[in-house]
Amino acid sequence: MAELGLNEHHQNEVINYMRFARFKRGLCLKTVDSCFQDLKDSRLVEETFTVDEVIDMLDGLQTIVHSEVESELINTTYTNVLLLRQLFSQAEKWYLKLQTDVSELENRELLEQVAEFEKSEFTSSNKKPSADLIKPKLAPLNEGGSELLNKTVACLQEENEKLKTRLKTIETQATAALDEKSKLEKSLKDLQMIQGDQKINANQDITELENKVAALKCQFEKTLNDSTANQKFLEENLVTTKHDLLKVQDQLSTAEKELEKKFQQTAAYRNMKEILTKKNEQIKDLRKKLSKYEPED
Numbered sequence: 001m002a003e004l005g006l007n008e009h010h011q012n013e014v015i016n017y018m019r020f021a022r023f024k025r026g027l028c029l030k031t032v033d034s035c036f037q038d039l040k041d042s043r044l045v046e047e048t049f050t051v052d053e054v055i056d057m058l059d060g061l062q063t064i065v066h067s068e069v070e071s072e073l074i075n076t077t078y079t080n081v082l083l084l085r086q087l088f089s090q091a092e093k094w095y096l097k098l099q100t101d102v103s104e105l106e107n108r109e110l111l112e113q114v115a116e117f118e119k120s121e122f123t124s125s126n127k128k129p130s131a132d133l134i135k136p137k138l139a140p141l142n143e144g145g146s147e148l149l150n151k152t153v154a155c156l157q158e159e160n161e162k163l164k165t166r167l168k169t170i171e172t173q174a175t176a177a178l179d180e181k182s183k184l185e186k187s188l189k190d191l192q193m194i195q196g197d198q199k200i201n202a203n204q205d206i207t208e209l210e211n212k213v214a215a216l217k218c219q220f221e222k223t224l225n226d227s228t229a230n231q232k233f234l235e236e237n238l239v240t241t242k243h244d245l246l247k248v249q250d251q252l253s254t255a256e257k258e259l260e261k262k263f264q265q266t267a268a269y270r271n272m273k274e275i276l277t278k279k280n281e282q283i284k285d286l287r288k289k290l291s292k293y294e295p296e297d
Contacts, residue, residue: 004117015121017083022122024079028072035064170220170234177241178213181206184249191252195259205248212241 004011043057084100091098104110185206216237263269 004113018118018121021076022118024072024076028068031068031072032065035061035068167220170238171217173238174213174217174220174241177238177245180245181209181213184245184252188252191256191259195263205244205251209241209244209248212237212244216241 004014006014039057039061049057088098188206216234219234219237
């Protein structure tokens with residue numbers, strides 16, 4: 001079977017639809033025949049008729065036949081729309097977009113090919129419908145599934161590469177944040193060594209910051225295949241971490257200034273300042289005394 005250029009499954013579906021169309025066509029023809037028969041039985045009871053009577057009978061028959069044919073054509077149109085709807089629905093499940101060429105519907109060569117196909121299937125062979133030809137529903141589209149699956153995998157791989165690149169960028173930012181945190185820790189240790197037992201209550205903030213950065217890094221590794229929304233959430237966490245770092249840096253700067261101010265207010269600092277002032281005055285007095293004994297030029 002290759003008269004229509006389709007595979008066996010699709011050609012069987014075409015045969016099934018043509019069988020349905022032939023059945024509907026037969027009903028329509030029977031209806032038209034019954035209209036003429038009704039006219040014969042109800043009106044043609046006399047041997048002779050006037051011209052007006054013949055015209056009246058033909059007009060009535062025309063009205064009835066016109067109504068029946070119009071109704072059947074409309075019903076055929078709606079039936080074709082439902083068939084197209086089934087095909088398009090299946091295609092959309094596979095993310096496909098089908099196209100139709102209406103001009104091909106009036107291609108005489110193709111129409112004759114369909115007529116020959118119908119003749120060979122329903123006139124010559126007189127075959128009974130098989131189980132494959134009377135399915136109540138359209139089967140899922142299996143043909144071309146591998147190709148579509150490969151395309152889907154390719155798209156997922158491309159998206160995965162983008163997520164990897166994004167993750168590397170965020171990891172670089174996280175590493176920079178960790179380096180900055182290490183510098184702040186070193187500055188804090190140096191300040192504690194210089195100022196003795198004056199301690200800054202920043203250990204808790206640093207611990208919390210380390211926990212946040214560790215949790216953020218763990219979250220980065222888990223979001224390799226996550227959506228863009230998860231990436232945005234990680235970026236917000238990174239911004240929050242940077243804000244925390246700036247906050248700790250500001251606290252360290254403030255604490256350093258306060259310690260410097262406290263150190264200048266200690267008794268040892270004031271005593272040393274007084275001693276230096278006295279020494280400077282003594283040096284001035286000695287210089288004055290020495291100037292008296294220097295020979296004049």
